[in-house]
Amino acid sequence: MPGRVERVREPHPHVGEKIVEARSVTKTFGENQVLKGVDLDVHKGEVVVVIGPSGSGKTTLVRTLNHLEPHDGGVVTVNGETVGYRQTADGRSVPRSDAAMAAQRSNIGMVFQRFNLFPHLSVLENVTLAPQQTGLMGSAEANEYGRDLLARVGLAQHASKYPHQLSGGQQQRVAIARALAMKPSVMLFDEPTSALDPELVAEVLEVIADLANEGMTMVIVTHEMKLARDVADWVVFMEDGHVVDAGSPDRIFGADGNERIQRFVRHVSNAV
Template identity: 50%
Template sequence: MTDPIIKFDKVVKRFDTFTVINELDFEVQPGEKVTIIGPSGSGKSTVLRILMTLEPISEGVVYVDGDTLWHEKAGDGSLKPAGEAHLRKMREKMGMVFQQFNLFPHMTVRRNLTEAPTQVLGVSKAEAKERADDLLEMVGLTDQADKYPHQLSGGQQQRVGIARALAMRPKIMLFDEPTSALDPELVGEVLGVIRRLAEEHDLTMLLVTHEMNFARQISDRVCFFDRGKVLEQDKPEVLFTDPKEERTREFLKAVLEGN
């Protein structure tokens, strides 16, 4: 068994007096495709926001790619809160696709993809453009490279968002309900891109979604979150057809009957 690329060790996240992540132990192996499902408020998206350093943790330790995320080692070997330089270095290991597309409205599609690699990674403009054009081809948007975000459909904007995250060459891709802001007829085109990523690339992927059939198709493992913990996890064919926990059965019955 290889070392996990993501590890949460007794992680707690509180907002004032409300505990949204409750002593979470959770691991993801390199190259694994893991989907997190669960009711609203169960902590699903907070896990991704912690990994992207958007939400600090209250207790515990998070490890990413063999290094502590929210801590760094002090001179005596103990852990101290991480400084901004450490957080920035760790952030580069991950790409995130949000519910909202978050594209730069004043930049063309291509420049949305080249800006961070040149400014953050120091990639040459020529290499960044070549990388951007390859990624736009992958997500089926070569002919949209010189347009601006407002000229695209929601599905096209989200595909640009995926390409932009990939342009940073992350080891880990995080997807936070990437289709929830889309009209129903546009969902399929975004899920198709994510499915292709899962099938053709050796990326570690962590996905929060309400698309249960999609989770069943692309996941190596599905984790059911409830009250800030993993209540149950298994291969999708097991968890979706024969869940052990009554709470999981209730949730799946409600969600699948609602679709």
């Protein structure tokens, strides 16, 4: 594994083929409106990092992108197809079938805070289960591809181990390989390092930086400001269910940037 988080390629402009689009997305839990009309664009090959204080709606937003949290209002599209709902001939919006939703999610990789690996399966079996169950690959192809992915995240020698035999950082890298196994067009990360001991964070961030260098489209919710500074093409700052500001890392973190964001960054840095 490389020794530091580093993005080699130059960030590209916020243009090109749109992979993810959210328009006026709202979400309410009981009487608490968590998302209040959020817009988000993610273009092919782009890394969008979402930051903001706890309770700002970051995690809820990323979970609406693959319908793990059904949105109440607005529209989410991935690869030009509305997520979770479809339009009828008379203009009504109705939920997609479970099969249709599963097909959509297969193209949207998701990495959670807590790994969510199957404890009774080996590392390789965790990675290869979904491609085989969905018919994407046969057993031999899935095993070969799974071993390639484990090598890609620096875990080739751990294929036969079980999750409890790995460190938290290693488990999260397995989770990343598992998400990649479905060959998704976009990867979503929900605080991928928040459950890790500080000394294990770097190894996960290195994998994410490598994916960015390879051109993977990603949306990352994180409190890791170094990741946002070094890897993002576009940084989105959320607070109280709104997108307060969005722009390049240079602008968002620059000396002339939004004072509210500067206070947030100072607070996060002092808390480390």
